[in-house]
């Protein structure tokens with residue numbers, strides 16, 4: 517049985533972190549300060565707590581100063597905005613990240629829009645999204661940028677290839693399709709309501725699955741030799757972490773495939789650190 521090569525997201529993320537560590541050391545020696553990241557966690561959601569803990573640990577590993585700000589899920593939107601405004605003005609903070617999702621009574625759009633775009637290390641602010649879509653320099657959303665880095669560092673060529681993106685979110689689907697276009701791929705965007713999805717996905721040289729549904733992409737969706745990137749973070753009925761791709765069957769079709777866990781996730785985390793360093797360097 518032929519099996520596609522694994523794309524080692526964890527390993528590549530480790531490489532990027534090592535590079536950043538050196539870069540931070542050099543920059544800190546010159547500037548006399550460390551890059552700073554503020555992470556805001558509202559409420560007690562276990563998954564969010566785990567993600568946030570990981571982000572703070574990553575910062576420690578590479579030499580970024582991090583500040584975790586925890587708020588109860590009863591916090592008013594105005595109070596959270598006050599916190600954002602305070603961090604916008606704090607010279608020690610180069611990046612501000614508000615862990616999503618937020619409680620229903622708070623507008624994520626409003627909160628994100630109030631972060632200064634140059635400190636928006638998630639790349640979610642409408643100014644950064646607009647800059648990306650018009651081809652201007654911007655802080656890039658971490659998961660799409662991580663996917664691009666993973667492809668490049670694995671030696672997978674993108675130019676001229678047909679990339680099919682399944683999922684149209686602002687966080688992954690839309691920006692990754694823009695980044696792949698910028699790399700001269702021909703991009704088709706599909707989503708959970710696409711009719712005859714396999715018709716499109718079977719034409720993909722590079723298939724990005726970002727719908728958030730367990731085992732949504734099966735072997736029948738995949739052209740032999742395709743590169744398959746799985747952005748999903750779902751739980752199986754047994755409680756195990758699993759992606760949007762039916763890994764075992766799809767691996768037999770693919771030339772390269774990302775595992776879950778150990779694929780896109782670590783890359784997303786690494787690119788958050790990258791954005792924080794970029795922001796520190798821009799701000800001086």
Ligand code: GUN
Pocket residue numbers: 613614615616617638658
């Ligand atoms: N929640 C799940 N993914 C993310 C992310 O990339 N950034 C933020 N801020 N919250 C998230």
